[in-house]
Amino acid sequence: MAETGFRSFTTTVDKTNHVLNNIEQQYGMSKEHRNISYAALRAVIHTLRDRLTVEEAAELGAQLPMLIRGIYYEGWVPTRAPVKMDREEFLARVQREFNFRADGGIELLVQRVLQALRDHITEGEWEDVKSSVPRDLASVFP
Template sequence: MSMNFENYQKEAKTWLHELCDYLGIEDEMKAARIFRAVLHAIRDRIPAGEAIHLAAQLPIVWKGIYFDGFTLREEPVRIRHEEEWLEFIRSKDAFADMADFPTLEHAHYAFQDVMKFLRSRISEGQYNQVAQALHSELMVPA
C-alpha cells in the first residue's frame, strides 16, 4: 500500500472546505477547531465501538485529529440535557472556546451544522447509529 501524503492532505482540505460551507464561515482554522471540538465531544459521548466505527469513515488526517487525546472508557461520558451537551462541546475547544462558541446558541448551531455535514459524508447507517447513541434530547438533526 502506497503512502500518498499529498492525497491525504487534499482529502482533508476538501472536507474542510465543504465544512466551511455548512458552517457558513470562511475561516478554515475556526472551522477545523469547531469540527475537532464536536468530533471529540461525539467520540467521548458514544460507546467506544461506535466511536471506532465512526473513525473508520473519516479521512486519515481527520482520523488522527479525532483520536488525538482519546482515552478508551468502559462507559461513554454521561450527558442527559442539551445545555450540558453544549458546554461539553465548548470544553473540547481548548483555549478558543469563547472565540468559536461565544454562546451556547453558537455551540448549538455548530453542532447541528457538523452533524448535517457528517450526514452528507458518512454512511446513513453509521450516521443513524451515532445519532441514536448521542440521545434524542441532545437535538441531533433528523
Template structure:
C-alpha cells in the same frame, strides 16, 4: 557518451529510466495526497455550512467529534472514524481533554457546554457550530452509520444530529 541526467549533474539511479520513485513510495505519496485532499474538502464543506474560517472549522470539528465520541461506545467510534478523513481521525486521537473519561450519559446541555468551553464561544453561538459540524460529518458518512450513531444518542442530542429538513 553521458546520458542526459549526467549532463544535468544528476546521477543515474536504479529507480527507473525517468528517475521515478519506487512504486511503494509513489503509492504512499498518492495516499497522503488523497488523505490531505479529502480532509481539505471536509474542512471547506464545514466552512461553507458553518460560515467559519478553516482554523475555526478544524477546532470545531475536533471539539464536537471528541464530545460525541465520549457519548457513544468505542466500537461505534471506530466505525464512525473509519468513514471520516484520515487526518481528522488523527486529530481526534490526539484529543487529550477527554482521554481518561469513560463514555458518559450526558445530553445536549453538557455537550454544548464542553464544546463552548473548548472553543471559547458564548452559549448562543455553540448550537449552530455543533449542528454545522454534525451535518458536515453526516454528509461524509453512510446513512447506515449515521443511524447507528444516532441510535446511541439521547433524544436531545438526536435533534442536533439529524439533517435539517
C-alpha cells in the same frame, strides 16, 4: 489539491480540506479562518467520540477520512468512555473546547460540523450513532 507526493496522504488532505471548506462556507468564513473551522471540527468530534461507547466510537472513526480520524482519536482514553452527556451538557462541552464565539449559537455550530462530516459516513452508521445518544441530543444531528 494539496500535493504530498503520496497518493493516500494527498487524498486525505483533500478530503479534510473539503470538510473544513464546507464548515467555512456555511459560516461565510474565508480560508483565513481555517483555525476556527479546525477548532469547530475538533471540538465536535472529540465530544461526540467521548459520548459514544468504545465500540460505536471505533465504528464511526473507521469511516472518517484518515487525517480527520487522527484528529478524532487524538487524546482519546477509551477506558473513560462513554461520558454520559445530555444535549445541554454536550453543547456546553463543545463550547468549552471551541474557544471562539459561535455565530448563531453552539447548537448551529454542531449541526454544521456534523453536516460537513455526513458525506463520509454511511447511512447505517449515521443511524447507529444517532441511536446511541439520548433522544434530546440526537435531535441536534442533521
